[in-house]
Amino acid sequence: MFGNFDFDVISRSWVYLFQTGMIFTLKLTALSMVGGIVLGTLLALMRLSGSRLISGVASSYVNLIRSIPLVLVIFWFYFLVPYIAAWIIGAEEPVKVGAFSSALITFIMFEAAYYCEIMRSGIQSIPRGQVWAGQALGMNYSQTMAFIVLPQAFRNMIPVLLTQTIVLFQDVSLVYVLSIPDFVGAASKIAQRDGRLVEMYVFVAVVYFVLCYALSFLVKRLQKRVAIIR
Numbered sequence: 001m002f003g004n005f006d007f008d009v010i011s012r013s014w015v016y017l018f019q020t021g022m023i024f025t026l027k028l029t030a031l032s033m034v035g036g037i038v039l040g041t042l043l044a045l046m047r048l049s050g051s052r053l054i055s056g057v058a059s060s061y062v063n064l065i066r067s068i069p070l071v072l073v074i075f076w077f078y079f080l081v082p083y084i085a086a087w088i089i090g091a092e093e094p095v096k097v098g099a100f101s102s103a104l105i106t107f108i109m110f111e112a113a114y115y116c117e118i119m120r121s122g123i124q125s126i127p128r129g130q131v132w133a134g135q136a137l138g139m140n141y142s143q144t145m146a147f148i149v150l151p152q153a154f155r156n157m158i159p160v161l162l163t164q165t166i167v168l169f170q171d172v173s174l175v176y177v178l179s180i181p182d183f184v185g186a187a188s189k190i191a192q193r194d195g196r197l198v199e200m201y202v203f204v205a206v207v208y209f210v211l212c213y214a215l216s217f218l219v220k221r222l223q224k225r226v227a228i229i230r
Contacts, residue, residue, distance in 0.1 A: 009196045010203050013187075021186030022207075028103060028182065029169045035108035036168070037161065040115025045145065047120055058116070065113035071174050077106040078178055099178045111168055118160050122153035159223035166215050170208065183207070 046058035065073070081102050082094035089095070126149050134144035154161075176185035184204055191200035 005199055006194075006196055007199070009190065009194050009199050013190045013200075016190070017183060017186050020181055021183035024181060024186075025169070025172050025183045028100070028107065028172050028175070029165065031104055032107035032111055032168055032172070033165045035104070036111030036115045037119075039108060039112035041119050041150070043112055043116035044119035044123060047116065048123060062113045062116050065110055070110055070171055071177060073110050074103065074106050074174060074177065077109075078102045081105060099175075099180050103175045103178060103180060107168065107172070111164070114164055114167075115161065118157050118164060119153060122157035122160075123149055125156055126152050155226065159219050159226060162219045162222070163216070166212055166219070169215075170212065173208075 043058045043062060046054050047062070049055050049058075078099065081097045085091075085095035085097055086093060123145075130148050130152070131144055134148045139147070172182060173184040175182050176188055179185065181189065187200045187204045191197045
């Protein structure tokens with residue numbers, strides 16, 4: 001089955017794949033995770049707001065984003081962001097945003113919808129008595145959330161947040177549709193250049209499997225430790 005495999009194409013290109021492709025993938029994943037958690041936490045607080053208007057806006061955003069395929073959102077923002085930026089600054093021509101900035105905005109806004117639901121569950125898991133205790137100490141709503149509720153919610157939700165980040169790491173491979181040299185995009189370029197599609201895509205699949213399996217194993221161990229601390 002593997003008799004016709006040219007393993008030399010992998011040995012010749014693995015440095016480029018990891019130094020260029022994988023570093024780009026990890027960079028986009030990390031920035032999207034941070035931005036997504038920040039925006040997702042804000043959306044979670046909006047969904048838990050007593051105002052039906054604020055809660056409705058956040059709920060509509062989350063339901064809309066979660067109902068659209070990610071690859072469509074990537075295309076949307078890639079073609080739409082230059083026009084939005086031109087509208088904001090009053091330029092007559094579309095602003096050159098670049099594929100990386102467009103992809104980063106896309107993933108932050110897309111992943112925020114998923115992180116929002118995770119954070120909302122985490123906040124709701126904190127006993128109501130914790131909020132009353134903060135109010136008894138003279139804290140307002142923002143102080144109670146910042147110093148009492150959110151730190152506990154983050155700790156409880158760390159395993160789930162990391163699991164969602166593993167999904168994000170896999171989803172980043174979709175940016176190859178924008179011709180961005182992420183890990184899959186870099187492998188695709190070499191595969192087409194050398195005519196070795198099978199070898200390169202098998203190698204990419206093995207790398208993703210090893211990394212995601214190892215990360216999932218670490219998350220499970222962390223989940224057990226968090227459960228013990230509780």
